[in-house]
Amino acid sequence: MSGVRVLVGTRKGAFVLSSDGKREKWDISGPHFAGWEIYHVKGSPADPNRLYASQCSGWFGQMIQRSNDGGKTWEPVGNKFIYDGVPGTHQWYDGKPHPWEFKRVWHVEPSLTDPDTVYAGIEDAALFRSKDGGQNWEELSGLRKHGSGPRWQPGAGGMCLHSIIQDPKNPGRLFIAISAAGAFRTDDGGETWQPINKGLKSLYIPDPEAEVGHCVHHLAMHQARPGVLFMQKHWDVMRSDNGGDLWREVSGNLPTDFGFVIDVHAHDPETIYVVPIKSDSEHYPPDGKLRVYRSQTGGNEWEALTRGLPQSDCYVNVLRDAMAVDSMDSCGVYFGTTGGQVYASADAGDNWKPIVRDLPAVLSVEVQTLA
């Protein structure tokens, strides 16, 4: 019978939540890598038993873990992320040059077609790739060296490369996003890159429409329609219909357009989800009500989804990589909170319930739909 596997990264370990297609009863496995920060865990679309996890610690640095059995057992693989050439400098918070320094891997993105090929988005922002199952990593340095790199500046959470999206119809095309540099695209497999931030307006930077410097929080795309991108920016929910060449705001009637996550329904490319957060200084839902907002019109018109979610005294956050969808016939939507809850909806967001309530703060949620 088909089922789903939810891969949860938390501040103190990874958890694997499994269920059958009904998604009513869940088995919880974990913590894996207990005590370590697990920024992200993701499975290979080409081999669902192949998983990659980013494991890190302020004491012991960065590890990459690999599983070949769907998360039952793990083995550490390569953790050497060395910038290509002389790294140079980017801007620090005070605007002064600051040397590029590796801190951690925020996001692992397995190739759509090859289980041994995997991308890693790191802080300080750079994109790495492994072609041997995570043993060895090389920087795709055309991104960092494309010209604007010395002007990139960290957001409050660090200068992280957090979104990596592969175009399923064009293997040479990748989209990435960096907080707080913006979004970038390559059309030649990572050799050369261009910023794709036209249309973004960030009132908190010196030039609100600058080529780079925008605090993009997350990108999303539907696999069947790779030219259409959605973005949760620091403030503003944005949409592009031309692969990022131009963005337009689709925040519409959201109660606040600040937030971190954004995702797309598995079967309807015009249905998108966000979790509005009050503001950049108050990282919790407005009015203490945890509400997912769904647009079935590709943005602008949003409805609050509240059934099963706490509607009073809720002050958790939902971090940028902590929402995912499954591709069961009735699309499942999942998100995790800094309060340690993982909420699931088996009916595209109409009804929610927690799978687990008391995990460490959730950093990331990914879902695998298993045959």
Place this chain on the structure above:
Amino acid sequence: MIRVVMPAHLRTLASFHGEVQLEVPGAATLRSVLDALEARFPMLPGTIREHVTQERRPFLRFFACGEDLSHDSMDAPLPDAVVSGAEPLLIIGAIAGG
């Protein structure tokens, strides 16, 4: 034979319980002992010393014979009691994070 005690998280990472005993070729220094430790456990490079600089990670310390060796030269000879195996070299994770 040099004895090394690793912090619990690194023992878990290395799937190893207890005290490590290492044959260290040549002079026993922090550098040569860590080289031998990393050769024995290939998952450890980068966890005790930074990959590029080979410097001690900031939240780790090295102790032996009641002394803090963390700021000694990586190439300084280790105490005789460590070299003889009478005392272990302790790799300690800082008590931090509160």
